[in-house]
Amino acid sequence: MNALVFFSLATLLLFSFALGPDTALLRRNAGGYLWLALLLSSVLALGESFRVERENAALEGLRLIPVDSRAIFLSKGLANAALLVGLGVLLVPVLVGLLDVRLVLPWSRLFGLTVLGCLAIAAPGTLYGAIASHARARDVLLPLLLFPILIPALVAAAKATALVFEGDPMLQFDPWMLLLACFDLIYWALGVVLFPRVIEE
Amino acid sequence: MDLAPALQLHDVSKRYGARWALVHLSLSLRRGAALLLTGHNGSGKTTLLRVLSTVVRPSSGRVEVLGVDAGAEPEKVRSQVGLLSHANFVYEDLSGLENLEVLARLLGMRVSAAPAALERVSLSPKDDRPIRTYSAGMRRRLALARLFLKQPAVALLDEPFVELDPAGVSELETRIRELRAAGTTLVLATHHIEQGLQLCTDRLHLEQGRSIAA
Secondary structure, eight states: OHHHHHHHHHHHHHHHHHTTTOHHHHHHTHHHHHHHHHHHHHHHHHHHHHHHHHGGGHHHHHHTSSOOHHHHHHHHHHHHHHHHHHHHHHHHHHHHHHHOOOOOSOHHHHHHHHHHHHHHHHHHHHHHHHHHTTSTTHHHHHHHHHHHHHHHHHHHHHHHHHHHHHOOTTOOHHHHHHHHHHHHHHHHHHHHHHHHHHHOO | OOOOOSEEEEEEEEEETTEEEEEEEEEEEOTTOEEEEEEOTTSSHHHHHHHHTTSSOOSEEEEEETTEETTTOHHHHHTTEEEEOSSOOOOTTSBHHHHHHHHHHHHTOOTTHHHHHHHHTTOOTTOOOBGGGSOHHHHHHHHHHHHHHHOOSEEEEESTTTTOOHHHHHHHHHHHHHHHHTTOEEEEEOSOHHHHHHHOSEEEEEETTEEEOO
C-alpha cells in the first residue's frame, strides 16, 4: 500500500511539473490527472493482486476448494476496487493542496464518482490481471490489455470530476455518471461470466 | 447397496497444444484402495492427478469421482478430493497457521482445527513466521497439513516424499497408513517404487500418457 501511495503521489507531481506553472491549466485538468494517477497505480495494484496467487500456485489451491470461481472474481475485484477507492480518497486532498482545486459540487458526488470509477477499473483489471498473470511479459501485457478498454470510463470519470471542481451549469454530471454505471454493469457481468474460463486449464 | 467406485476414467485424453499428456486412459479404482502411479518424468502422472482433482479439464472422455461426474459437478468433486502437488498452494506472506485458518474458513470448518493439522506434521502452531522463511521441507509439511485438514475421501499425492527428511518420510508413511485405515482412497505418484508398493494395493504405470502393464 505504501508503494502504491508514493507512486500515485509521484505521478501527480510529475503531471504538474510536466505542464509547467500555468495554474489555470493545471486546475482545469485536475480531474484528468487524478484518474490518470489512479489508472497507472491500478496496474501496480492489479499485478500485485495476482502475484500473491501465482506464488506457490495459490490460485490453484483456491480452485481445489469447492468454491465457485465467480466468488473468487467478485472478492478479488471488490478488494481491488476498495484499494483504489482508498487511494482516490487520499489523492483528493493532495490535488486540493497541489493544484488549488475547490469542490464546487458536494463531496458526496465526488465520492460516488470515485467509487463508480474505481469499480470500472477493478472489473476488467481483475479479469485481465488473471489473464496476464499466466504470461511471461505480464507486466507489459496487463496495461496493454487494460488501457484501451478503460478509455470510455476514463473519459467519463475525468469529465465528471472536472464538473465537481468547476461547477455543472449544463447538468452534465448525471449523464457521465450514468455512462460509468453502465460501464460497470457490463464489465462486472462479463467478469463474472468469463473469469471461471480464464483460470481454468 | 453397491457404491460407485472411488475413481473412474472413461477414455480420458488431455492435450496441451500438439502434445498429448494423456491418451485414451480408462481406469476404475474401488473405494478404500491405494493406487501406485508410476512412470518416467513426463509420462502423464501429474496431469492424471490434476485431471482427477478437476484442476485440469480433460480434452475428451469422462471422469467420475465417487460416482459424481467431474465435468458436470466439479465443485462437488472438489469437496471430496485432496491434492498434494509439486506446488504447495500457500501464501508466502502468511504464517503456517494463518494459511490453514484461511483454508478452514473457505471449507466451512472450524478454525480451531488448524493447529491440530499443523501438529500432525510436526509443525508448531505458535510459529508465526511467514512461509517465505520456511525451508523446502517445512513447506512440504505445510502442504501435507492442508491435505489432512481437508480430510478428503480421495487423496491424490504427487511425489509426497520429495524434500522431506528421513523423519518426515517415516511420519508421512505412518499418516498414509492412517488415511488408508480410515477408508480414504489413495492415489500415490512416486518414483520410489519399492516404498510405494508397500503402501499401495494396485498399480498403474504410465508411458507417454498411456497405461502400460507394469
